Amino acid sequence: MSTLPPGISAPASALLVRRSTGARQATLRESNLALVARIIQAHAVPPSRADVATAASMTRATVSRLVDELVAAGIVEEAARPAQPRRGRPATPLVPGSRLVALGLQVDVGFLAARVVNLRGEIVTEHVTPGDFVASDPAATLRRLGAVGTSLMSALPAGLRIIGAGLALPGIVSVEEGLLRRAPNLGWTDVRPARLLGERFLAGLPLTIGNEADLAAGTVAETAPGRPGPLTDFLYLSGGIGIGGAVVRAGRVAAGRHGWGGEIGHVCVDPAGPTCRCGSTGCLEQYAGRHALLAAAGLTDTTPSGQVRHHAAAGDPAALRAIATASGALAVALASVINVVDIPTVVLGGYLGQVLPWLRPDLEDQLRARVLSARWAPPRIVAADTGPAPGATGAAFVKLAAVINDPARWIELTGPTGHVG
Amino acid sequence: MSTLPPGISAPASALLVRRSTGARQATLRESNLALVARIIQAHAVPPSRADVATAASMTRATVSRLVDELVAAGIVEEAARPAQPRRGRPATPLVPGSRLVALGLQVDVGFLAARVVNLRGEIVTEHVTPGDFVASDPAATLRRLGAVGTSLMSALPAGLRIIGAGLALPGIVSVEEGLLRRAPNLGWTDVRPARLLGERFLAGLPLTIGNEADLAAGTVAETAPGRPGPLTDFLYLSGGIGIGGAVVRAGRVAAGRHGWGGEIGHVCVDPAGPTCRCGSTGCLEQYAGRHALLAAAGLTDTTPSGQVRHHAAAGDPAALRAIATASGALAVALASVINVVDIPTVVLGGYLGQVLPWLRPDLEDQLRARVLSARWAPPRIVAADTGPAPGATGAAFVKLAAVINDPARWIELTGPTGHVG
Numbered sequence: 070m071s072t073l074p075p076g077i078s079a080p081a082s083a084l085l086v087r088r089s090t091g092a093r094q095a096t097l098r099e100s101n102l103a104l105v106a107r108i109i110q111a112h113a114v115p116p117s118r119a120d121v122a123t124a125a126s127m128t129r130a131t132v133s134r135l136v137d138e139l140v141a142a143g144i145v146e147e148a149a150r151p152a153q154p155r156r157g158r159p160a161t162p163l164v165p166g167s168r169l170v171a172l173g174l175q176v177d178v179g180f181l182a183a184r185v186v187n188l189r190g191e192i193v194t195e196h197v198t199p200g201d202f203v204a205s206d207p208a209a210t211l212r213r214l215g216a217v218g219t220s221l222m223s224a225l226p227a228g229l230r231i232i233g234a235g236l237a238l239p240g241i242v243s244v245e246e247g248l249l250r251r252a253p254n255l256g257w258t259d260v261r262p263a264r265l266l267g268e269r270f271l272a273g274l275p276l277t278i279g280n281e282a283d284l285a286a287g288t289v290a291e292t293a294p295g296r297p298g299p300l301t302d303f304l305y306l307s308g309g310i311g312i313g314g315a316v317v318r319a320g321r322v323a324a325g326r327h328g329w330g331g332e333i334g335h336v337c338v339d340p341a342g343p344t345c346r347c348g349s350t351g352c353l354e355q356y357a358g359r360h361a362l363l364a365a366a367g368l369t370d371t372t373p374s375g376q377v378r379h380h381a382a383a384g385d386p387a388a389l390r391a392i393a394t395a396s397g398a399l400a401v402a403l404a405s406v407i408n409v410v411d412i413p414t415v416v417l418g419g420y421l422g423q424v425l426p427w428l429r430p431d432l433e434d435q436l437r438a439r440v441l442s443a444r445w446a447p448p449r450i451v452a453a454d455t456g457p458a459p460g461a462t463g464a465a466f467v468k469l470a471a472v473i474n475d476p477a478r479w480i481e482l483t484g485p486t487g488h489v490g
Numbered sequence: 491m492s493t494l495p496p497g498i499s500a501p502a503s504a505l506l507v508r509r510s511t512g513a514r515q516a517t518l519r520e521s522n523l524a525l526v527a528r529i530i531q532a533h534a535v536p537p538s539r540a541d542v543a544t545a546a547s548m549t550r551a552t553v554s555r556l557v558d559e560l561v562a563a564g565i566v567e568e569a570a571r572p573a574q575p576r577r578g579r580p581a582t583p584l585v586p587g588s589r590l591v592a593l594g595l596q597v598d599v600g601f602l603a604a605r606v607v608n609l610r611g612e613i614v615t616e617h618v619t620p621g622d623f624v625a626s627d628p629a630a631t632l633r634r635l636g637a638v639g640t641s642l643m644s645a646l647p648a649g650l651r652i653i654g655a656g657l658a659l660p661g662i663v664s665v666e667e668g669l670l671r672r673a674p675n676l677g678w679t680d681v682r683p684a685r686l687l688g689e690r691f692l693a694g695l696p697l698t699i700g701n702e703a704d705l706a707a708g709t710v711a712e713t714a715p716g717r718p719g720p721l722t723d724f725l726y727l728s729g730g731i732g733i734g735g736a737v738v739r740a741g742r743v744a745a746g747r748h749g750w751g752g753e754i755g756h757v758c759v760d761p762a763g764p765t766c767r768c769g770s771t772g773c774l775e776q777y778a779g780r781h782a783l784l785a786a787a788g789l790t791d792t793t794p795s796g797q798v799r800h801h802a803a804a805g806d807p808a809a810l811r812a813i814a815t816a817s818g819a820l821a822v823a824l825a826s827v828i829n830v831v832d833i834p835t836v837v838l839g840g841y842l843g844q845v846l847p848w849l850r851p852d853l854e855d856q857l858r859a860r861v862l863s864a865r866w867a868p869p870r871i872v873a874a875d876t877g878p879a880p881g882a883t884g885a886a887f888v889k890l891a892a893v894i895n896d897p898a899r900w901i902e903l904t905g906p907t908g909h910v911g
Binding site: 241250253302314318324327328331332333336337338339341347348349397402408409410412413438441442444445446 | 752758829832866
């Protein structure tokens, strides 16, 4: 294992094996294709065939054959050789393909997003529309998102092949059934988005739906296509109007028995606190959600994003007080979660990441006092480097990761050349 | 898999395979010995060799050879044949061995316990000493527990073989290092119990330590030696002076990255609440721990166990108010945990299980309001049927399970006959 690049961890490899032995027995070729694809994905510096052979403990000849297959399918590309090699004929650097892309969609309480992402994790094109979708009509909202997606797809550069679409939703999702059971802030219950997005839009495009925080967390983990992060075990909080959450272990979202776990935004901070849209009281998002923070800072929701941060930076006492309230609530909720799941690394997304410099001192102090094991594993807080609508990116990543984790299946589905029609 | 008895679940089998392929490649004989041992453990009605062959999908001859090995090692015994078979020669029922036993120890804030348990999960002998060990001296307390253990061992029936000892502790334990890092209610920090128990007592006996709730949870799970329970996924709460907790998934305690998770007793119920011994405020055990409940009910700690239940049964308003407070706090903490880990089954141990009839109505109502996914997976609360000091039983079970999960290793260590010296 020691020759594998850092992004390829033992759990990820083990996972691959377990998946493959589930429905069908993976052939050696299938496992090897996946291993080579993952190595090329995870290398920070584009590796040569020889580098891949070393990392995979395979012969040069075997790796060359596998790489040729991956190149033909568009999963891997050969980059330009360096201009001035030190000696001899330069090796060809291998990079993830740029032509296979996935569509990531997101419905948030505050925006609709559509984004096309390639296997390198690069955003090819995107469209984020702000709006107020509290208590919105699911059919109208999803039709509108479908229209956003359609306009995006129609303007797509030539030569790209869309492998599938993912949709991130702020609530309890039954992934296998394609069913959003409940999104408290949207006010949606029992919605099947595939139909409502518009048949014409999705024609032939397989749609996967998921919880926005679970999907966003995947953009930060070491398994993120094209840009492996350094983290394998962490708690993720999406800092939006609602606060979604995810528990990530060994690079995978641990969403629990039905896939409904990770709802850190609905950990109770004070049972006597304000009523939450979920029906409970004193949920974390009532103190640290974007609306709560803006209200406490005396700002309105129409102010541009980043407003709280600017006011805090300017020393505005109301903004600093609002952040102190949020940090107290975050400390209570996160300490409870860390005491139960024993994962002391927290990644703050969205506006929570933006205000981290002002949150951090108090939050870290309180976590040290509240987490039982803080003395031996002091909680660490980092800001997610995700940009807006990370759920949409994560939704695209799920589709892209499926190709990387099982290239043989993709090749089988599309034929050996994988060329764009 | 469908021919396996209910106690042998797919996850357990998968686990077995994963463990075995870790350090060394399990031979077919090793895997088969373990499978046969587990089948005999899990069968509610003692199976014959033919039953085992069916369940394991092996030939009669192979199973007979494996069973003979397990019988010679004392891991399995042949029970008396039924007196009146329906037809032909009766098959010999196979049961777990009665001569291999493990010593389970427990230090609790309110008692010391030592218990000898056999492979059938039967208690051979035990000694539970009540006491007050709040802020006690670790050396003196563990010396005293060692003395309790010694008196127990010296009175052990002849013909038993002790395979090892386990020790349950109410705190943050580093299992691999044999180190108790912190037990807030005992006031202990950085204690290595193996040395303090007394060298003479433990002479040659391998000691494993663990968190009391993690170990107690193992006595309820489907993997419990000799008495497989029906549960694979649940939250466990130990109802003592402190409230320990465990998260169990697929029959295994999910104790997190360092093994320090599951501390449901230190989930914050109200940040403005009373200071906890852990240094935080408003922890669940400050509302629902035994001391808190007795104080709220106007009872003293010297009253016999079960006192709160008797007062509640008699309709004592103070006792009922105390239970209502505990139930409110339990609802807040458990809802937060279920929202994060998505496991809607809760097993209440100790006195919490005893007062469940009075806790249940309010607790279930509040959980339905506070758990996001309650509509589709309504939380279920059950009382653990564990008796006193379940941590001690669980500590013995860990040692016994090691023999069942890898009989080949045990046979290798002890020679083929496994007889008592």
